[in-house]
Each structure stands twice: as structure tokens, then as C-alpha cells.
Amino acid sequence: MNKFTCIIIFAYSLALGACTPNAAQPQQPAQDHTQHNQPATGGNETTNSSQVQAVWKFSKQSPQSNQKEEISIQIQDNTGKPIEKFEINHEKEMHMIVVSKDLSTFQHLHPENKGKGLFTVTTTFPTGGDYKLIADFIPSGGEPKTESQWITVSGQAPSPRPLQPETNLxxxxxxxxxxxxxxxxxxxxxxxxxxxxxxxxxxxxxxxxxxxxxxxxxxxxxxxxxxxxxxxxxxxxxxxxxxxxxxxxxxxxxxxxxxxxxxxxxxxxxxxxxxxxx
Ligand SMILES: [Cu+2]
Structure with a gap:
């Protein structure tokens, strides 16, 4: 297997709570630095990554803690046409990271491709509060792409635990x-x-x-x-x-x-x- 390093960094300003789950808007990344030295292979559609959008949907208006919740992401271009083909990257077409706002909880999920650019995954949020969802994927022939969404989960929310840098690693x-x-x-x-x-x-x-x-x-x-x-x-x-x-x-x-x-x-x-x- 080839050596490769993949670093995807993105930064954008998204006001927390600005998106309610059912009114999720496509992300507008202010910066999207992508470094990836794995050549994109397979697929003959070329998609400019700036034209890729994700529309997030949740099974309920307000997801609840400690209940199974379905997360859907529609991947489409900026005209609303579904993007249908994706590279397999580390055995999966999409990786999704879910973290609580204080970063005390972490999940690494693999949404299933339902066809026509629609991915779904079911998960359980352990507590109420704000969570960030980050989807990581590569449209066929395109560049690695990261799309994210904040959501607020109903239910008891513990007080946030401030991150304490560790000196003993x-x-x-x-x-x-x-x-x-x-x-x-x-x-x-x-x-x-x-x-x-x-x-x-x-x-x-x-x-x-x-x-x-x-x-x-x-x-x-x-x-x-x-x-x-x-x-x-x-x-x-x-x-x-x-x-x-x-x-x-x-x-x-x-x-x-x-x-x-x-x-x-x-x-x-x-x-x-x-x-x-x-
Ligand atoms: Cu993964």
C-alpha cells in the first residue's frame, strides 16, 4: 500500500445554533485548505469541490438524547443535482465524526450510501446539548471534502467540561x-x-x-x-x-x-x- 498522508483542515464561521435541524443550510466554508497526496482514481465525473453542498436532515425536528436518531445527508452540486459517485477512502465512501461541543464525546460513524447522493446513519446522542457533525468524503474524480453541521439535542445537558491540556502524554x-x-x-x-x-x-x-x-x-x-x-x-x-x-x-x-x-x-x-x- 502506498504511503500517504491526508490532512484536511477547514475553518469557517458558523454561529452556533444558527441552524435548526430541519432548516439545515449548506455550509459556506470561509476557508477550505485541502492537502491530499493520494491520487483520485476511478470515476469519470469531475466535480469541483467548491460546487459540492451537503443538505442535512434529521428524523425529528429536535433530536433527543438517549434515543436512536437517523441523520441524513444529501450530497449535491450547487444546482441541487445529486452527486452520485464517491471514492472509497479507507474502506468507506463517507466517514462522519460526531462530537459534543465541549469535545467530551466522540463518535466515528460510517453513513450508508442509499443512492442518488443520499447517505444515512443512525446514532444515539448520549446527552442533550450542542453537537458538531462532520462528514468526510471524496466525490469521484474530485477533491476530499468536509461538510459540517451544528445541532442541538434535547435532553439533560451536563455542564460543559473545559478542555484541560495534558502535560503528561x-x-x-x-x-x-x-x-x-x-x-x-x-x-x-x-x-x-x-x-x-x-x-x-x-x-x-x-x-x-x-x-x-x-x-x-x-x-x-x-x-x-x-x-x-x-x-x-x-x-x-x-x-x-x-x-x-x-x-x-x-x-x-x-x-x-x-x-x-x-x-x-x-x-x-x-x-x-x-x-x-x-
Ligand atoms: Cu471512518
Whole structure:
């Protein structure tokens, strides 16, 4: 498999709560920086990514916490014509990240392509409050695209937990001691981000990580205000540990939450970190 790095960063201003679920408007990204060195293959339709729109719909006027809710996204061009063909990227046509506004909850979902550009997925929001939904996809022959939407979920909303940057980037997750390190941590500069794994009990390096969605791991990074989203794929996909390296770029200084997703013994585990980037 080819080495590749995929960094998608987007930033836009979207007033929180400006969109009610049923009146979801297509996003108007103020900036859309896309870096992707995986050549787009297959498909003969070319779609200029600035012409791609997403129309979000929810099964209820107001989604409720702790209930199954269906999320639909219609992908279309700026004339309303459905975009029907998508690249398979990491085994899926669409990846969707769902986070609460304080970034305390994280879901990585894979909406199903129902045809004619309509994707749907069912999920449960654990609490009431504001959530951000981010859909990641590649129209056939086009560029990687990110579309997002804020929604307000009804139900009891815990008070937001402020993000606390961690200075000790080692933690134990499901019996694994995971350490995150950077060759440099500086906004605006490309950096290599390394996750290292060892068994928490024996301290032996872990060398039997398994591919998850076709790669050693997946990393999503979101800024503390949930406005910037970065999705990183590994620099070297075929390793099995004890290290997984990713290229990344933090666009601005500030606090970011990082979720690494990896797999061992058939089980996917998530390792979250909060870092302050100078
Ligand atoms: Cu995914």
C-alpha cells in the first residue's frame, strides 16, 4: 500500500445554533485548505469541490438524547443535482465524526450510501446539548471534502467540561500504555505525531496492532472551539506497532483534542489526548 498522508483542515464561521435541524443550510466554508497526496482514481465525473453542498436532515425536528436518531445527508452540486459517485477512502465512501461541543464525546460513524447522493446513519446522542457533525468524503474524480453541521439535542445537558491540556502524554487505555509525542509542536508547521504502545502490565512493546479501516490507525484532531478539523492517516500504514506515526499540521496556536483509533485482537480502542499548541 502506498504511503500517504491526508490532512484536511477547514475553518469557517458558523454561529452556533444558527441552524435548526430541519432548516439545515449548506455550509459556506470561509476557508477550505485541502492537502491530499493520494491520487483520485476511478470515476469519470469531475466535480469541483467548491460546487459540492451537503443538505442535512434529521428524523425529528429536535433530536433527543438517549434515543436512536437517523441523520441524513444529501450530497449535491450547487444546482441541487445529486452527486452520485464517491471514492472509497479507507474502506468507506463517507466517514462522519460526531462530537459534543465541549469535545467530551466522540463518535466515528460510517453513513450508508442509499443512492442518488443520499447517505444515512443512525446514532444515539448520549446527552442533550450542542453537537458538531462532520462528514468526510471524496466525490469521484474530485477533491476530499468536509461538510459540517451544528445541532442541538434535547435532553439533560451536563455542564460543559473545559478542555484541560495534558502535560503528561502517557495514559493507559484498555491495558495498553499509550504515549503521544511530537517531533515539534508548533502551529503552522508540519510535524510528525507518534503514538507508542506497550503492554501496561508487562511494559513489553505491543507489536500486534491490526489494521483498522485499512491502516494502522486513524487520528482526528479538533480545535477547542470545534471549528478546525484535521483528519490524519498514518505515514506508514502497514506497521503493527509498537509505533504509529502520522503527519499533521495544527493551523493555529491553541488547545486541540486528539483522538487516535487503533485495533488489537479484533477490538477497536480510542485514545484521546488534549494538547496546547504554541
Ligand atoms: Cu471512518
Amino acid at each position: 502517557t495514559k493507559i487505555v484498555e491495558g495498553k500504555e499509550v504515549t503521544l509525542s511530537f517531533d515539534k509542536l508548533q502551529s503552522g508547521q508540519e510535524a510528525t505525531m507518534t503514538f507508542s504502545f506497550r503492554d501496561a502490565a508487562s511494559k513489553q512493546p505491543i507489536t500486534n496492532l491490526q489494521p483498522y479501516l485499512g491502516a494502522i490507525g486513524h487520528v482526528v484532531i479538533i480545535s477547542s472551539d470545534a471549528e478546525k478539523y484535521i483528519h490524519n492517516h498514518p505515514l506508514e500504514e502497514n506497521t503493527t506497532g509498537p509505533e504509529a506515526k502520522f503527519g499533521t499540521l495544527f493551523p493555529n496556536s491553541g488547545v486541540y483534542k486528539i483522538w487516535g483509533q487503533f485495533q488489537q485482537n479484533g477490538k477497536v480502542f480510542i485514545v484521546p489526548f488534549v494538547v496546547e499548541v504554541p
